[in-house]
Amino acid sequence: MLSSLLVANRGEIARRIVRTARRLGIRTVAVYSEADAGLPFVVEADEAVLIGPANPAQSYRNTEAILTAAKMSRVEAIHPGYGFLSENAAFAAAVAEHGLIWVGPGAEAIDAMGDKINARNLMAAAGVPVAPGTEAPAQSADEALAAAERIGFPVMVKAAAGGGGMGMAVANDADGLRAEYDKVRAFAERMFGDGSVLIERYFPRVRHIEVQILGLCDGRVVALGERECSVQRRNQKLVEETPSPALTPARRADLLAAAVRAGEAVGYRNAGTVECLYDPAGDQFYFLEMNTRLQVEHPVTEAVFGVDLVEQQLRIASGLEPTFDPGALTVTGHAIEVRVNAEDPKRFLPGPGTITTWVEPQTAGVRVDSGYTEGNTVTPSYDSLMAKLIVHGEDRAEALARLRAAVQAFEVAGPKVNLPFFAELLDNPEFVSGDYDTGIVARMRAVK
Known part of the structure; x- marks a missing residue:
């Protein structure tokens, strides 16, 4: 069993990971933002390192700050919890490149499943049922409409790189699809840096x-x-x-x-x-x-x-x-x-x-x-x-x-x-x- 662990997260999940690690005799290090200085997970870890201001981009999503904290505290491993950098393949790879153990799947698996269209295609090939949908990103509203007509309305318009329920909308007809396609694409580019859009069958009662x-x-x-x-x-x-x-x-x-x-x-x-x-x-x-x-x-x-x-x-x-x-x-x-x-x-x-x-x-x-x-x-x-x-x-x-x-x-x-x-x-x-x-x-x- 590893002997030391940095928890690259906050709140209840950081506290929950620390609890199990302590029971197993693993030394724990919490990283925290200025806004979280007084929270229980900071107090309960064996060590705590301030990594930046409240803005997650400057703290909990700051790869350099987290890896620096790991080096300073001499830990063996990093547990990302959920959210923030937990499904970031580049971060998982960086952890490994720094000689640390990543508590999660390999960067290859994260990358393969991170794109909804790629994931759908992989699952279909493995014999896992997938809903009727596009096998490649819809590059325009016209392409999205053609796909929707083939699949049948209503359809779900989804950001291929999205997660956590974000970047999704329902379109019931052609006019609705054109409007939602533009919204989802713009949102996806802004939030995920990837404007790829997937069109998929929508089930009203599911x-x-x-x-x-x-x-x-x-x-x-x-x-x-x-x-x-x-x-x-x-x-x-x-x-x-x-x-x-x-x-x-x-x-x-x-x-x-x-x-x-x-x-x-x-x-x-x-x-x-x-x-x-x-x-x-x-x-x-x-x-x-x-x-x-x-x-x-x-x-x-x-x-x-x-x-x-x-x-x-x-x-x-x-x-x-x-x-x-x-x-x-x-x-x-x-x-x-x-x-x-x-x-x-x-x-x-x-x-x-x-x-x-x-x-x-x-x-x-x-x-x-x-x-x-x-x-x-x-x-x-x-x-x-x-x-x-x-x-x-x-x-x-x-x-x-x-x-x-x-x-x-x-x-x-x-x-x-x-x-x-x-x-x-x-x-x-x-x-x-x-x-x-x-x-x-x-x-x-x-x-x-």
Whole structure:
């Protein structure tokens, strides 16, 4: 096992990585911006290095500053968490070039999966179902329109280099497509430095289901179940649960097998997630993208499998076997996670501020991964995520009951907080039944 680790991230995920590393006897180094000087992850690491101002480009996305901090602190490895530089192939390569261990997949796999069109084509060749769409970027609105007419409206207009739900729009007809194509292309060039646009079939009633994979040192790829991620706002997840209430055992087996093929197709190592769309009407799933990193929602998988995914990442990066038997994985119970964000519960607009009250629920079957505590300030410089509230029960009914109680018991004051939305969701018959899709939040907000 490696002996020292720099965590190139912030907030709850940095704190969560430090927690596992400490349990394993690994010395940890946090890097932080001026805005984050007082946050728990900075205090709890064995060492902390200031790397720049609040602007992520000058701190958490600053490759030179992070590598300099790694050299100063004499660490063996870098864990990127999620977001920021976690899926940056150039950064992964630079870490290796500096003689450090990268806790994640190789730069080649990151690069192969970073472009949605290239990823689609690779998956199709590997026998993974993909939705009807373009095999090359649409170079103009006319090309996009021709593709849409071939695929059939409505279509999704997507930034090929995008991620995190950004750079996506729905077009229902030719006029809408021309308008959205120009918007998405301009956004993609501005945000990702790549204006390539993908046209893909849009499914009005669809579920978002993903599979957790681990690429082991011996070359095997294993799947640790699926996660249902269909409760979203602005194409970004708010709630995740496992197992998915939508899948039959047979369809689940097909999905997990496809995810393993996806990992094998790119020689995947370490933790990753194969994201899919599931069309309940046609009982068919389609590859969406692969996230070449740890996911925000990984704790629900940990809960039902009894596996620490960060520990497995560190073991794989160290050349060690996993702590579990890949051939004897079993699911125990049901787990649900909600993302506690500093945003208003109606329009989901950010509402940063100083935390004056922070009381986490302390009951059986409840876990809180938080990045803040009382007295800390949530700034507008970063994502609004403050904590993840995770519950585990013997079945979905017990998990829902525990989540209702935990949401009620979680007290946050100062910033705006979306906890009231989750209380509302847990009273929503559609969600409670398990028969919901990615349009559930929009339908909730459309009700007067």
